[in-house]
Amino acid sequence: MSDAEPRLKALMLAALDGDAAAYRELLRALALHLRAYFARRLGPAEAEDLVQETLIAIHSRRASYDRTLPFTAWLHAVARYKLIDHLRRARLRRTLPLEEAESVTAGESEESTTATRDVERLLAALPENKRRLVRQVRIEGLSVAEAAARSGLSESAVKVGVHRALKTLSAMIGKSS
Numbered sequence: 001m002s003d004a005e006p007r008l009k010a011l012m013l014a015a016l017d018g019d020a021a022a023y024r025e026l027l028r029a030l031a032l033h034l035r036a037y038f039a040r041r042l043g044p045a046e047a048e049d050l051v052q053e054t055l056i057a058i059h060s061r062r063a064s065y066d067r068t069l070p071f072t073a074w075l076h077a078v079a080r081y082k083l084i085d086h087l088r089r090a091r092l093r094r095t096l097p098l099e100e101a102e103s104v105t106a107g108e109s110e111e112s113t114t115a116t117r118d119v120e121r122l123l124a125a126l127p128e129n130k131r132r133l134v135r136q137v138r139i140e141g142l143s144v145a146e147a148a149a150r151s152g153l154s155e156s157a158v159k160v161g162v163h164r165a166l167k168t169l170s171a172m173i174g175k176s177s
Contacts, residue, residue, distance in 0.1 A: 004033070009071035016062065027055060030075065037079055046086070054082045088141055122169050130165035137162050 008029060014022035034054050038047035057078050065074050119139075123131045129151075136147040137158065144162075148155045 004029070005070055005072050008075070012062075012065060012071050013067060016065070016067070027059075030055060030058065033075075034079060037076075038083065041083060042086075050079075050082055050086055053086075054079050057082060088143075122172060125172060126165055126168060130161055130168070133158055133161045134165045134169075138166075 008026065011022045011026035011029065015026050031051055034051040035044075035047050038050045038054075042050070058075070061078065065071070123134060126134065133147060133151065136142045136150060137144060142150070144155050144158050147153075147162075148158045151158065153161070
């Protein structure tokens with residue numbers, strides 16, 4: 001896609017300046033690039049939905065594009081986040097042969113272990129329901145909707161619960177500093 005950078009960036013800049021024809025051409029070109037990007041990672045069957053989601057995200061976030069930076073880097077960041085969201089929703093997990101497991105865990109640093117222990121200690125100070133919500137949304141990466149379905153709470157209650165729990169944790173950290 002680096003060969004396409006100057007053309008795509010010029011189309012994006014023109015689109016940001018109000019050129020509707022340039023914007024249509026940009027979206028057409030991006031759809032082709034995104035189809036290939038997602039098909040390589042997931043297969044063609046799942047690619048089309050992600051292409052559409054990504055084009056919508058690009059449309060809604062186009063004002064956040066920094067004109068001084070490469071366009072394709074911004075595009076790939078948006079596409080990557082959409083791919084990660086899709087994989088989380090689908091709960092796809094990559095498997096690793098057992099023989100290779102040691103090479104993955106052997107590299108864990110002492111700092112990482114200490115940080116994990118500290119987070120667990122802080123979470124233990126929260127009430128069980130708040131601890132569960134923080135763990136689900138902030139550590140496991142569930143969406144608010146998924147955490148709400150799991151806990152039987154409304155999405156608003158989950159958002160408020162996580163917010164209040166994080167505020168409590170922030171206050172606890174402030175006191176210990």
